[in-house]
Amino acid sequence: MVDTHPPGRLADRPTPVPEARKLSKATLPLLCLIPFMLALDLTAMNNAVPTIQRDLHFGDADMAWVIDAYLVTYGGFLLFGGRLSDVIGRRRILMSGIVVFTVASLAGGFVTGAAAFVAARLGQGLGAAVMLPAGLSLVATLFTDPATRVKGMAAFSAMGAVGAVLGQVIGGLLIEYASWHWLMWMNVPVGVLMLVSAPIVLPAVPGTARRLNVGSALIGTTGVSAVVFGVIKAGSLGWSNPTTVAALCVGGALVVGLVVIEARSSDAILPIHLLRNRIRAGAFITGALLCAIVCSFTFAGTNWAQRIHGNSPLQTGSEFVPMAIATIVGAAVAKAAFIRIGARPVLCVGGASWIAACALFTQVEPDTRYAPLVLIAYILGGLAQGSVLVAVNLLIVATVAPEEAGTATGVGATAQQVGGAIGLAVLASTMARGGIHSGADAPHALMHGIHVGLTIMAGLGVLMVAIAFATAPARARING
Structure with missing residues (x-):
């Protein structure tokens, strides 16, 4: 396991989970499909909101439910989904979540009214809330070799971040050359593939048989x-x-x-001792701060590209591709660095990169070109996103007992979801009020709001570094 506790301090002692059989080479790729598909769906749907509003006759006041319906059930049920996976069994709960998400996606592509579409999005959120903690806890418990576990957690974390960025590209392609219906239907073949593959490549890990x-x-x-x-x-x-x-x-x-x-x-359902561990509690808070910054930063970039420069969804998504590549690189670097030098340096450097990325974007104006300023900010943000997310997820599961891995990852995912929602709300608020005190025209007023919002996010980056320095271990030793 990963020894993340200072000398002389007793850790929560994980007990090893015996593997039912040798893991298939397809186990990790299958599990990595979960965060990739969920993040891809969410960001791709963001691009389709105006089209869906027009086709399904959403009122202006109800348009936000295209996204909000998913977020409310997703964020609300993550903790419950994590506990279910611990009590009932992770493979069983994962497959149940896949069924709910896939059926809701299939039905959502056929709906003709706003209410039915919102119901489908509620179903997708519920399925996602079950799938994510079950998948993450499977990575944490199936890969018992420490180095392999670090590799698995890095891949799982990176694929979620990459899916979030590439969702803008795929969403733009489908909206431009097909229709919004395919944003729902694209999940169906992936869901079917996972349902067919899960019994073959995932061992059946029994639940704890505790009462829920x-x-x-x-x-x-x-x-x-x-x-x-x-x-x-x-x-x-x-x-x-x-x-x-x-x-x-x-x-x-x-x-x-x-x-x-x-x-x-x-x-x-929420064992309090999970919150009493200083390192794990710090990881929960750091994850929330990370997602607040990520969501606001990408939202700022999308608005700068589309509302000020008039870029299409496809053009906007293409500009985020370097960020996706940087995320993969950041996750790979974090994987090696976590083993060699520990979590604290990874988190502190990642937090500093976010501060630099937000600071650079506060220098962007309506007439600023994409390269080099915005491009550099995206690359720095991608490197930071990949590295911090890997370190956070590793710290959350590093010392938790296997029978509580689902609950711990559910708490972590809930914190990250709430943090992301707060980050978006803060930026939306500063953008909406951008012109009140700036006395500027619309583009400059919008950029003023973005600058204020990202200045706040840079402050959260400073807080992230401080919390990481205070709670994360200086070294993380990998024990065989």
């Missing part, structure tokens, strides 16, 4: 869903809007109530 606390699951799911909904609404309605405030207050109260209940529960 349904009451806590309902409280946690409702609370996190309300928080995600409130943050999403803050981006469009403002942080002081009654709907935003009510959702955040209700969600926050439920989450606090869940923590109080779980502290006394023997069948906790």
Whole structure:
């Protein structure tokens, strides 16, 4: 395992999971399809919102539900999905999530009305919330050799980041040369492939046979869903809007109530000891900060390209390709560096790269060309995204017991999802208010809002470095 604890401090002791049989060479590629497909779907759908609004007759006030419906169920059910995978069995839960996601994608491509489409997106979010923690915990528990586990976690993390970037390219291609229906249908063959392959290449890891606390699951799911909904609404309605405030207050109260209940529960859906580990808690917070920066940064780049330069979705997506390549490179470097020099240097350098990327983009103006300024910012952002995400995910699972790997990854994914929603809401708010104090024309007002938002994100990058320095181990020794 990865020894991430300072000398003299007892770690949570993972117990080895015996492999039922030698793993197939297709095991890791199959598991890496999960984050790639989910991220690809989400970002590709962002490009199709105007087309879907027109075809399915969404009102202006309801248009956001094309994305929000997915995010609310996805963010709300991640913790529940992670716990389910621990209790019932990871392969079984993964396959159940694939079925839900694939069926919802197939149905969503055939709908003719707004309400039915929102229902399909809710189903996709539910399936994704089950698939992601189950897949990540399978990587953490199936690959028992330390070096192989690091390689697997690096590949899993990188493919999610690459899918998020390439989704813009594929989304642009399908919208321009086919139709938005194919954004839903493209998931179907991938889902079928995974369903057919999973029983063949994935060992059946049994669950813990513990009782699932349904009451806590309902409280946690409702609370996190309300928080995600409130943050999403803050981006469009403002942080002081009654709907935003009510959702955040209700969600926050439920989450606090869940923590109080779980502290006394023997069948906790959120075991409190997962949060008491300093290194793991730091990784949860760092992951949330990372996703806040990533989501706001890519959103800023998309708006600069499309709203100011008038680029098509395909052109915009193509400009993000260097960021995808840099993400792969960053993940590969982080994999080697994590083993040799530890998590703290990886996280600190990655955080510094994000600070530089955001600072560079604050120098971008409406008449700025793509190269070299924006291109360099994208490359720095990609390197940082790949390296930090790999280190964060490794720290989350490094010391957790195998029977709680799904729960731990569910907590981490929930933190990252909420962080991403907050980052988007902050940037949307600063963009909407960009012209209030700038006294500028529309393009310059928009850029003023982007500059303010990314300055805040650079501040979060500073906070990320500080938390990594305070909580991440200086060295990570790989034990055989």
